[in-house]
Amino acid sequence: MKNRIYGILLVVIIIASFFLRIYKLNEVPPSLNWDEAAAGYNAYTIANWGVDEYGNKFPIVFKSFGDDKHPVHIYITALFVKYFGLNEFITRFPSALFGVLTVIAIYILVSKMLNNRLAGILSALIFAISPYHLQLSRGLWEANFAIAFYIFGLMFFYIFLEKRKWMLPISMFCFGLSFFSYHSSKVIVPPTLILLAILYLKKIVSNKKVLVVSILVLALFTGLTIKDPKILGFARVEQNKFQKTDIQKTRIYQKTNSEILGKAEIVFNSYKTYFYPTYLFVFGDKNPRNAVNGFGQFYKIDALLILLGMVALIIKRSKESLLMAMLLILSPLPGALTGGPQNAIRACFMLVTGIILSGIGGEKLITLVKNKYWYITISVLIFVPLFWESRGYIKYYYTEYGQKNAIEWQYGMKEIVNYVNDNPRFAQIYIDNIRQQPYIFFLYYLKTPASELLKSVRYDQSEAKSYNTVVSFDKYMFGGGWDIVMSYPNFGVVYVMTPSYYGGLYYKEQFKIKKLIKYPDGNDAFYIVEGSQ
Numbered sequence: 001m002k003n004r005i006y007g008i009l010l011v012v013i014i015i016a017s018f019f020l021r022i023y024k025l026n027e028v029p030p031s032l033n034w035d036e037a038a039a040g041y042n043a044y045t046i047a048n049w050g051v052d053e054y055g056n057k058f059p060i061v062f063k064s065f066g067d068d069k070h071p072v073h074i075y076i077t078a079l080f081v082k083y084f085g086l087n088e089f090i091t092r093f094p095s096a097l098f099g100v101l102t103v104i105a106i107y108i109l110v111s112k113m114l115n116n117r118l119a120g121i122l123s124a125l126i127f128a129i130s131p132y133h134l135q136l137s138r139g140l141w142e143a144n145f146a147i148a149f150y151i152f153g154l155m156f157f158y159i160f161l162e163k164r165k166w167m168l169p170i171s172m173f174c175f176g177l178s179f180f181s182y183h184s185s186k187v188i189v190p191p192t193l194i195l196l197a198i199l200y201l202k203k204i205v206s207n208k209k210v211l212v213v214s215i216l217v218l219a220l221f222t223g224l225t226i227k228d229p230k231i232l233g234f235a236r237v238e239q240n241k242f243q244k245t246d247i248q249k250t251r252i253y254q255k256t257n258s259e260i261l262g263k264a265e266i267v268f269n270s271y272k273t274y275f276y277p278t279y280l281f282v283f284g285d286k287n288p289r290n291a292v293n294g295f296g297q298f299y300k301i302d303a304l305l306i307l308l309g310m311v312a313l314i315i316k317r318s319k320e321s322l323l324m325a326m327l328l329i330l331s332p333l334p335g336a337l338t339g340g341p342q343n344a345i346r347a348c349f350m351l352v353t354g355i356i357l358s359g360i361g362g363e364k365l366i367t368l369v370k371n372k373y374w375y376i377t378i379s380v381l382i383f384v385p386l387f388w389e390s391r392g393y394i395k396y397y398y399t400e401y402g403q404k405n406a407i408e409w410q411y412g413m414k415e416i417v418n419y420v421n422d423n424p425r426f427a428q429i430y431i432d433n434i435r436q437q438p439y440i441f442f443l444y445y446l447k448t449p450a451s452e453l454l455k456s457v458r459y460d461q462s463e464a465k466s467y468n469t470v471v472s473f474d475k476y477m478f479g480g481g482w483d484i485v486m487s488y489p490n491f492g493v494v495y496v497m498t499p500s501y502y503g504g505l506y507y508k509e510q511f512k513i514k515k516l517i518k519y520p521d522g523n524d525a526f527y528i529v530e531g532s533q
Contacts, residue, residue, distance in 0.1 A: 099137025123359025489531030
């Protein structure tokens, strides 16, 4: 009877998780951001011509904006683009699908890791409605795939421990894919593999054939890393390195004159903020792309459940306790290593720890008493706050979030491309680069073949090239020395600019507004103007 109830609950959770990740997928968030458009376009060129936007054949690392994007989410998206075409829904669908698969995997993982199906069900439920995971799985985030394959790796490993020996190579393959999915995995995956090897060495070496295959799988990813070391994230490290002035301001630097110790102080000060209750349960990441402002990374009821889960694992003192402790300690580190305010995406592995601990804590609280009336009462005390909080979050997310934060998602770029594409008479189009990397939206929505792009593209050679990679291609001009204020009103030449630049045009009276693009909240987003004569 109990197994049947768990089965029904799991099906309901999976259906709910699928709906929450698919509903209005091409509308919320309100538009693709530049990273989503870049991954989508490179998936399109890979799917159709086997090259990235620079003409590189099936690269291990995608140069993109000079930030060396990881390959896993792009190649997976390419499979969907190949068969279903390129559009916003299909671009985001693989991430949403892997979000649902991760909900299923977390149930299996926790159930087998702790031999407790109730803890697995609770973990899956909390994961399905988690504001942290919904944000990740409704956009084409590298981090979402890194989390998914990490959980898959752990899941297959614990299945392997049940004497299903060939699950071990599959586990190693998933960990390798996680490593190749996002920068944060570089900090989490290797220590996880080392710890699992130490804790379960006897079982791992018990079958030599399986062990050899598993080592070969890891050797494959090692070889790919040696072939293209950029996968280790050197470009991203360079973009996010600490400023010397910030290092010199630290107390320890002023006392020791050591830059290394100064950097360590910055990292530590950032690291500890990831455990602040206000960040975890009240306000969350303040970047509107990374999280929904005004809601924590976890629900408030999770604070109690996580605490209980930690206590339960400390009392148990098991191998699983060590694994969770390691993950809890390491998961904020990728975010802390870049300093600055909390970044939920870089610290994405905190999601895994938090959800598992919540599931464990919920199970311990529910089964604390044997009396069925107290059992029901405690269950109600958990689920009512959980669903009340999630109801408020979900309502806000699908109704107001997109309207209030459209600018953070580069809203308006699609409308710009569609307008100029519908008016082919324009000889040249100049686009304000204030939204950064505007060129990628033109490549994405015009579905420009890679060969056509490479014939005419001009790259930005200035120091700001990481924020404006392409100066021009075909008839489209993106920043690149264009003096917006002095734009000359030649007929047939169109200028796209933000309201502040439009208001300051030197020849403003000689321009005619061809189209005014507005944000969902009614504010002006972009002016598309042309000379009136």
